[in-house]
Amino acid sequence: MTGKTHSSAGLLIGAMVATHFELDVFESVTAIVLAGIASLFPDICHTRSKMGQRFKLTSFIIKHLFGHRTFTHSFLFVLIIYYLLTLIQTPLYYMISIICGMLSHVLLDMLTPRGVRLLFPIPLRVRFPIQFKTGGLVDLSLASTFSLLTLYILFEAPIKRVLSTWI
Numbered sequence: 573m574t575g576k577t578h579s580s581a582g583l584l585i586g587a588m589v590a591t592h593f594e595l596d597v598f599e600s601v602t603a604i605v606l607a608g609i610a611s612l613f614p615d616i617c618h619t620r621s622k623m624g625q626r627f628k629l630t631s632f633i634i635k636h637l638f639g640h641r642t643f644t645h646s647f648l649f650v651l652i653i654y655y656l657l658t659l660i661q662t663p664l665y666y667m668i669s670i671i672c673g674m675l676s677h678v679l680l681d682m683l684t685p686r687g688v689r690l691l692f693p694i695p696l697r698v699r700f701p702i703q704f705k706t707g708g709l710v711d712l713s714l715a716s717t718f719s720l721l722t723l724y725i726l727f728e729a730p731i732k733r734v735l736s737t738w739i
């Protein structure tokens with residue numbers, strides 16, 4: 573999946589967390605930004621990805637140590653991040669934003685023919701029975717659907733207010 577699809581899924585998760593926990597504006601923006609970053613984070617193993625370009629050296633090291641879509645796309649990696657977040661006593665809503673953001677990345681990559689090494693270090697590629705090409709029509713439509721849902725969730729109340737004045 574493209575970075576755009578991953579990040580739009582992350583933003584959607586952030587928006588859902590913000591409304592579910594009824595966060596204030598500052599916390600909402602933080603939750604959305606954190607989920608957005610987390611949804612791109614696993615691709616740090618890919619030197620040409622957004623994350624890879626931002627952290628070139630880390631990305632280079634991870635790519636050469638583990639390969640693409642292995643360690644950073646596994647339950648083990650998500651568990652390590654979860655453990656690190658508990659160490660710094662991350663509030664629950666930020667924790668959910670980050671962990672679900674990362675999981676959304678892994679799930680979306682499982683929809684591509686290449687799959688992911690979900691159970692790393694066990695050398696098993698895991699993917700869903702239906703797969704779509706990165707950058708294909710489904711990839712693009714997923715990105716648009718996630719973005720529209722995010723806007724709807726964030727602006728549901730104002731939209732309803734406007735609609736009620738029309739109808």
Ligand SMILES: [Zn+2]
Pocket residue numbers: 614615641645677681
């Ligand atoms: Zn990936």
